[in-house]
Amino acid sequence: MAASALLHHAARPRAWVCRQCLLRQAGPRVPVRPITQGHLRKTIEAEWQWKEQAKEIKAGHKQSFLSMLEERGFVHQIAGTRKVLDNVMTDKRIAAYCGVDPTAASLHVGHLLPFMVTFWMYLHGFHAVTLLGGATAKIGDPSGRTTAREHQASATRKANMAQMHIQLKKLWNSVERMGRKHGYVREWAWRRALMNNNEWLNKLDVVEFLRVMGPAMRLGPMLSRETVKKRQQSGDGMSFAEFSYPVLQAWDWWHLFSSPNGVQLQIGGQDQFGNIVAGIDAINHIRHNNNDPVIGPKIYDPKKPAQDYLKAPYGLTVPLLTTSSGEKFGKSAGNAVWLSPEMTSSFDLYGFWVGTSDADVERYLKLFTFLPLPTISKVVEEHKLDPSKRIAQHLLAREFLDLVHGSEVAERTAAQHRSLLGRPSQPTDASNETSDAFDLEDSRGKPLRASDPRYFANAASGNKFASKVTAENAPFLGTFLPRSLVYDCSFAKILYAAGLVASKSEGWRLVSNQGAYVAGKPSQVAAMGDSLKWTPIKYHDSGIPEKFIFDENQLMLRIGKWKIKIITIIPDEEFAAKGLTCPGWNAEEGRPEKEGRGSKEDEI
Incomplete structure (x- = not known):
C-alpha cells in the first residue's frame, strides 16, 4: 500500500506557475509597518478629545480657532462660506498647507505672514504642511x-532651494520651541511636514x-x-x-488633497486668492467626477x-502686509526685509521692528508673535504711558x-x-552719525517709519530707497573657490577652503x-537634478570631489x-584677478599655498 501510494504521488503533475507570479514571489518584499x-488607542483618544473640544466651542465655553485668527487680524478673505469653514475646523482636525517658491535665497517678512x-x-x-515650490519656481507665479x-x-x-529648505526647517524648530515657551504642550496627534513639489511634478506624466x-x-x-x-x-503679453x-x-493641491x-x-x-479659488473649482470638479474605487x-460620498x-x-x-500709512513690504516693492541674517543682519532686523510706528505695533504683535492677546494689550497700555521707551516695539x-x-x-x-x-552723546562726528541713525524723530519732529534708511546699518538690507532686488543683484550667499583648490583635492581641504571648518584636520x-x-550623486552627468539629495562624504571619496x-x-x-555652502568654481587666474582669497590660497603670489607639514593642527 505504501509503495503504490508513493508511486501514485510521484506520477502527479507538478503545479504550473506563470512567470509573472514567479517574479512577484522573487521580488523584494517591502516591509509593512x-x-x-497603542497606535489605535492613541488615535481613538485624539478623536475623542477633538469631539469634546468641539462641544465646548459650540456651547460657547471656548473660542473657535477661526475666531482666534480673526481676532489677531489674520483673515482677509475666505474661499467658501465663513460659517462652514468655522464648523469644519471645529468638527474635524483638518490639514492645511502654505507654499512658497524659492525665487530668492531667503524668505522675507511678507512670506512669514501666511506661514504664521x-x-x-x-x-x-x-x-500643517509647508510646501517648497522647487518645480514651480522654474516658471514663477x-x-x-x-x-x-x-x-x-x-x-x-538650486542654491535658493537649498537655502530656503534649511530656513523652513529652522523655522519649524523655532515654532516648537516658541510653542513650549508660551504654554502649548505638544500632543501625539500634532502633525507637520515640509515638502517639495519636485517630488511629484518632476515625475508627472503630461497626458x-x-x-x-x-x-x-x-x-x-x-x-x-x-x-x-x-x-x-x-x-x-503672457507666456x-x-x-x-x-x-x-491646483495640481499641487490635488496631490496633497488626495493623499x-x-x-x-x-x-x-x-x-493668491484667484489661484486658490481656481484650485477649489478644479478639485471639486475632480471630486464629483472621480470613478476611482479607492x-x-x-x-466625495x-x-x-x-x-x-x-x-x-x-x-x-491673509491681508497684504502694510504699515498704517499704506506702505507695502516685499521683494517686488523693492523693500523686502529678509529673514536670513546674511541678507538682513540681526541688528538691522531688530532695528526694523524697533522703528515700528505706535499705530502699527499692536497689529504686528498680534501677527508676528505667539504672545497671548491679554499680554499684548497689557504691554500696549504700558507703552502708552511713556511712548519714548518703545516698550512694545522692543518686545x-x-x-x-x-x-x-x-x-x-x-x-x-x-x-x-x-x-x-x-x-x-559725544562731541565727535562718529557719535553724531550713530545718534542720527537711531533718532526716533526726523528733523520736522515727525516719527520715523519702520523702513526709514537710518534704521539700517546695511542700507541695502531693507529700506525702500534701496535698488529693486532682481535675479541679477540678489545677494550671493555662496562663495568662489579657485579650480586648483577643488580639482584633485580632498573634501577636507575644500571644507577648509570654503570656511566650513577651521582646519584641514x-x-x-x-x-x-x-x-x-x-549635494547630488557621484558621476552625475551635466546636472544635479532638482531634488537636491545629499550624499554623506565618505573617507574613500576624499579624492573625487x-x-x-x-x-x-x-x-x-x-x-x-x-550649515550649507554653495561653491562656484572659477579659474585660478580669475580668482586672483578678482582679488579674492580663502584659506589655503596665497593672495600675494596668486596661487595655492605650498603644502608643508605646518603646525600639528593641520597635519593629516
Missing part, C-alpha cells in the same frame, strides 16, 4: 506682476496631467483674471508657462450630501528675532541696541564621522543639519 494597539497661520494651526492640533519674471540660472535656483486636470480648468475664468488682462493690455501656473498650483493627509485648506497671501469614497462639507476644499488668505523685535534667528541671537541683539541707544575628522555631505560638480562649476556642501 503594522498598526499597533500654518504655525498657529499646528500649535492648535491641526495637521505671475500673480500681481506687470512683467515676466527674469530667467534664473539653474545653479541659482495623465491633462486627463485629470484639463477638464477641471476652464479657459473663461482663466482668461478673465485681472493679472492676465493687465498683461494683455500692457502689450507685453503659456506663466498662464499655466495656476494649473500647476492620506487629505489637505483641505490652502493658506496664502492676498494676491480614492472616490474618501473625497454622494450618499451623504449633508456631510460633504467635511470633505470639501477651502481657502484662506516685538525680541520675539520676532527669537522666532527667526533664535533666542541667543535675540537676547544678544537686544543688549546691543540697549547699549547703543543708552550711550551718552577638522575637515578630516568631520568626514570620518560622516558629519559632512555633498569633481565627480559631484554640477552645472559645470557648482559644488554644494553641508555640515551638520543647517
